[in-house]
Amino acid sequence: MSRSQVVILGSGTPNAEADRAGAGIAIAVDDVPYLVDCGHSVVQRVVQAHAAGKIAWDSVSLRHLFVTHLHADHTVGLPDLLYTPWIQGRAQPLQAYGPAGLADMAKHLQRAYQENIREHLSAHPASAAGYQLRAHAVGAAPVYQDARIQVEALPADHGDLEAYSYKFTTPDGVIVHSGDTKPVPAFADWARGCDILLHEVYSSARFPQRERAWQRYHARVHTSSAELAALARRVRPRLLVLIHQLFWGQSPRQLCAEIQASYAGAVVSAKDFDIFDL
Numbered sequence: 001m002s003r004s005q006v007v008i009l010g011s012g013t014p015n016a017e018a019d020r021a022g023a024g025i026a027i028a029v030d031d032v033p034y035l036v037d038c039g040h041s042v043v044q045r046v047v048q049a050h051a052a053g054k055i056a057w058d059s060v061s062l063r064h065l066f067v068t069h070l071h072a073d074h075t076v077g078l079p080d081l082l083y084t085p086w087i088q089g090r091a092q093p094l095q096a097y098g099p100a101g102l103a104d105m106a107k108h109l110q111r112a113y114q115e116n117i118r119e120h121l122s123a124h125p126a127s128a129a130g131y132q133l134r135a136h137a138v139g140a141a142p143v144y145q146d147a148r149i150q151v152e153a154l155p156a157d158h159g160d161l162e163a164y165s166y167k168f169t170t171p172d173g174v175i176v177h178s179g180d181t182k183p184v185p186a187f188a189d190w191a192r193g194c195d196i197l198l199h200e201v202y203s204s205a206r207f208p209q210r211e212r213a214w215q216r217y218h219a220r221v222h223t224s225s226a227e228l229a230a231l232a233r234r235v236r237p238r239l240l241v242l243i244h245q246l247f248w249g250q251s252p253r254q255l256c257a258e259i260q261a262s263y264a265g266a267v268v269s270a271k272d273f274d275i276f277d278l
């Protein structure tokens, strides 16, 4: 009997919000977490969720990371993810999958923190491997596989950044994470029939109030609520969970209603610490 869960650690966007950490969601299978993205405060959310008894695993368990793209709201927590669990006792390198630039980002971070690393290795009983990152460029499917999970990627369309959507197949069902993207033609067939669809969204209702330059940007690299409703009608997930939500003044309920106006399935607006069981 296995158990798979989706744990919303950070439901935020580049716009800092008081009650939302940066982008970060864990797929946990039998209490082994596979983390998607690592925005600000994501490691702290793990510590908080563990302390509150919401999850059995803690930050030391964070050993697999899947990065959708290298925007800061998805990666600014990376040094925290490298060094905090290390000091807590992680003895294995972080296995990180994502765009080709991830290896360079990690190399520069390790240089930036070289004084910290040098001192810890010489003065503390710290593992020689627990702070390291092994970068794996996303190539042919599957991206990753072990006894609990299979991970596949689909190229996303997020401006000129290398970006991915990820599909996680566990013994209990299938979870698809859109990453940041505008609708991609191949996505609906690729994601069809998944149990949980985690998808980014911006408010179609508030879009006209945005500045023209921002309208052009968002229309080019993100997914509107109207577009997501059309997409969800084709994917037909058991549950649609809104993540990376650009509300622009809408309430979570109003944003869900925008989608439910033309989509009859179940829709939830994610907030930090939400847990969805498969």
Ligand SMILES: [Zn+2]
Residues within 6 Å of the ligand: 013, 014, 023, 071, 073, 074, 180, 244
């Ligand atoms: Zn983002």
Ligand SMILES: [Zn+2]
Residues within 6 Å of the ligand: 069, 071, 158, 180
């Ligand atoms: Zn982005």
